Amino acid sequence: MNQFNKTINRLGTYCTQWDFVKDRFGKDDVLPFTISDMDISTSPEILLALQKRVDHGIFGYTRWNHPDFKNAIISWYQKRFDCPIQDSWIAYTPSVIYGIVKVLSVYNPQKKPICFITPCYDGFMKILSSNDYPTKTVHQSLDNGVYNLDWNELETALSQSKVFLLCNPNNPNGYVWSVEDLTKIIELCKKHKVIIVSDDIHMDFVYKPALFTPIIKVAQKMDYLDNVVIITSSAKTFNLSSLGGAYIICPNITKLAEYVYLLGNKDSLSSAPALFITSLITGYTQSEAWTDELIEYCHQNLIFVKEYLEKHLPTLSVTIPEGTYFAWVDCSKLGIPMSEIQDKLLNIGKVAIMDGDRYEESAPFLRMIIACPRSKVEDGLKRLVKSLL
Ligand SMILES: Cc1ncc(COP(=O)(O)O)c(C=O)c1O
Known part of the structure; x- marks a missing residue:
């Protein structure tokens, strides 16, 4: 199994992404694609070094x-x-x-x-x-x-x-x-x-x-x-x-x-x-090798998002970016305001995806984090499609 496919439950770690999604979106029961961090463990080398350092006991x-x-x-x-x-x-x-x-x-x-x-x-x-x-x-x-x-x-x-x-x-x-x-x-x-x-x-x-x-x-x-x-x-x-x-x-x-x-x-x-x-x-x-694999995984996730939306909701469009782990999703062809899009995402699909407006983008764009297991990306896309179809 690809190491990045592993789902790790982050709830209960005080993490902003999952435990505090309500602060940004007013609801708890939503799948979060919000703050820019990964639902992916750090590298095995770093984990081992941190464990050794923690075992030392003096900070x-x-x-x-x-x-x-x-x-x-x-x-x-x-x-x-x-x-x-x-x-x-x-x-x-x-x-x-x-x-x-x-x-x-x-x-x-x-x-x-x-x-x-x-x-x-x-x-x-x-x-x-x-x-x-x-x-x-x-x-x-x-x-x-x-x-x-x-x-x-x-x-x-x-x-x-x-x-x-x-x-x-x-x-x-x-x-x-x-x-x-x-x-x-x-x-x-x-x-x-x-x-x-x-x-x-x-x-x-x-x-x-x-x-x-x-x-x-x-x-x-x-x-x-x-x-x-x-x-x-x-x-x-x-x-x-x-x-x-x-x-x-x-x-x-x-x-x-x-x-x-x-x-x-x-x-x-x-x-x-x-x-x-x-x-x-x-x-x-x-x-370095772990980083290369992570970058490739994120790239494949971006391609997955593009192909999924092309197949299931072609009114939305994604340009695969040259960098970052964000899918920047163009929703202008939907012809509805972002407030309505957000309302549908939160209440129909129960998914939290950042509104482009937050980043000074006046056209209706969504910023979806894809640095997570493919299964979460797919779940998020299903919710997105269910909300906006
Ligand atoms: C472009 C950019 N700069 C800075 C930060 C925040 O960095 P730091 O937490 O080290 O201040 C972020 C976090 O998402 C970011 O995307």
């Missing part, structure tokens, strides 16, 4: 600033993305979102506008509005399988901004920014003196022939390294979000030192969770 203060942590990240970037990075560019952050907030405060203390592409991760809006940043957004539409972005509009928005907040691959539509895209982005940001902060948390979920390119790899060739920061994590890849921990890659050493000062001195958060350190090092040094 006192832990450091991240050592070669084992940094070399694990360096080797992952080399193996997976053919991207050399230096140990002096790396720092721990308690979470990707914390890292983004702090890096923005380092680079943009005057709170000038932040530019980003929509549809986008809902956390972006939350942190930018609650930290009082003005925003400039440019929409990327997905029309009949083609992603459209108006680069002139992006240039205008960038010319009025201090920072470009990129999400690569993009949550929720799965767009993977190509080398050509990244080159254009850097050219525009260089022209208008804009700092690039790239949230690469979904970087490992990219499906061939698409290729993930860390923006620093392109920036290196364009003499723009000092103005580019990556904030990312091993949490999505290995399903470790509740252990905490993420990391920053910032080639501008002066700015990185400012960030580390905020982390350690102002916020007193420099001791990293022990189980995070253990899991990152183990995953990045021992779980």
Whole structure:
């Protein structure tokens, strides 16, 4: 049996996905495809390492600033993305979102506008509005399988901004920014003196022939390294979000030192969770084969969703994304408003799937997580079809 087909009951673990689905959808008795985590166990290598670490029994203060942590990240970037990075560019952050907030405060203390592409991760809006940043957004539409972005509009928005907040691959539509895209982005940001902060948390979920390119790899060739920061994590890849921990890659050493000062001195958060350190090092040094199998499984799930809907409910359409574990389902041909779609999903099919509106998408789209056993994907699709047929 494929290891990812195994169903694991998550109820009773205080997990947001299953135990707290009512908070988002007002109902308990619904099959959840909501928050972005997996109903899949972490890798066997990480499980074993965590068990050994737990057996040790002492979980006192832990450091991240050592070669084992940094070399694990360096080797992952080399193996997976053919991207050399230096140990002096790396720092721990308690979470990707914390890292983004702090890096923005380092680079943009005057709170000038932040530019980003929509549809986008809902956390972006939350942190930018609650930290009082003005925003400039440019929409990327997905029309009949083609992603459209108006680069002139992006240039205008960038010319009025201090920072470009990129999400690569993009949550929720799965767009993977190509080398050509990244080159254009850097050219525009260089022209208008804009700092690039790239949230690469979904970087490992990219499906061939698409290729993930860390923006620093392109920036290196364009003499723009000092103005580019990556904030990312091993949490999505290995399903470790509740252990905490993420990391920053910032080639501008002066700015990185400012960030580390905020982390350690102002916020007193420099001791990293022990189980995070253990899991990152183990995953990045021992779980490459497991990761490859997981990516293939997610890709097959996406193909399954597309083929299932083509057969059973062709008014909905899915473009297989180049990246992420989300099916971004276009419901516009149904001709009914999203409120009605959601009502039917919750009350007829009893299934909870995120509304595209949450990600600043005005067309009726659903974002369905497919990083789960195939049987759950199939159950969810049956409920979806029953609701909307
Ligand atoms: C694009 C993106 N960035 C950041 C996060 C959250 O990361 P963290 O929990 O490390 O702050 C998520 C979680 O879904 C995400 O999709």
